[in-house]
Amino acid sequence: DAKTTQPTSMDCAEGRAANLPCNHSTISGNEYVYWYRQIHSQGPQYIIHGLKNNETNEMASLIITEDRKSSTLILPHATLRDTAVYYCIVPHSSNTGKLIFGQGTTLQVKP
Amino acid sequence: DGGITQSPKYLFRKEGQNVTLSCEQNLNHDAMYWYRQDPGQGLRLIYYSQIVNDFQKGDIAEGYSVSREKKESFPLTVTSAQKNPTAFYLCASSHQTGIAMQPQHFGDGTRLSIL
Numbered sequence: 001d002a003k004t005t006q007p008t009s010m011d012c013a014e015g016r017a018a019n020l021p022c023n024h025s026t027i028s029g030n031e032y033v034y035w036y037r038q039i040h041s042q043g044p045q046y047i048i049h050g051l052k053n054n055e056t057n058e059m060a061s062l063i064i065t066e067d068r069k070s071s072t073l074i075l076p077h078a079t080l081r082d083t084a085v086y087y088c089i090v091p092h093s094s095n096t097g098k099l100i101f102g103q104g105t106t107l108q109v110k111p
Numbered sequence: 112d113g114g115i116t117q118s119p120k121y122l123f124r125k126e127g128q129n130v131t132l133s134c135e136q137n138l139n140h141d142a143m144y145w146y147r148q149d150p151g152q153g154l155r156l157i158y159y160s161q162i163v164n165d166f167q168k169g170d171i172a173e174g175y176s177v178s179r180e181k182k183e184s185f186p187l188t189v190t191s192a193q194k195n196p197t198a199f200y201l202c203a204s205s206h207q208t209g210i211a212m213q214p215q216h217f218g219d220g221t222r223l224s225i226l
Binding site for chain 2: 032034041042043044045046049087091098099100101102103104
């Protein structure tokens, strides 16, 4: 799996956009970028994934740079319930399904 | 509602005892996974199964066993050979992997503790 680098922690004011960066400079051409989050004491939750084009769903937007070496997850209007650990994962294209969760970014949304 | 159900939510094991954690899904997913999470750590893969009656070891399979007799079910047994079983166990499922790995959907986990 491509190595990913994320900041250890970030703060965001409630109602503002939360922008979570991820570096994946060793990503290969056919490898996707996935984002999950884990709220304390719960199982991880899938958020979004993408290959090269920007993606948007009801939860978030994913912006991938043109060279695909980094990406940003955007929560457009963060709420207190978005406080969680966010994981950026790039599984190898031949991966049999294993996800490697690193330390992720702890996002604290503050009132 | 479709989803993954893990039971029990909390489980206590005595020394030398085997315990089985249940995982059931009604998402019609082919692939299922078991992960272990220790406090403050990421997830580590124990076993996975891409199809009924077939499964493979993950990174930390020693002391664990699984079965996949039905598509919907993937129980995990923590045996007495697992010397440090206290952890948060998470089950996940996904459609069959391909070029674009399918997103995994997780249960709410089982917390296992040693008495």
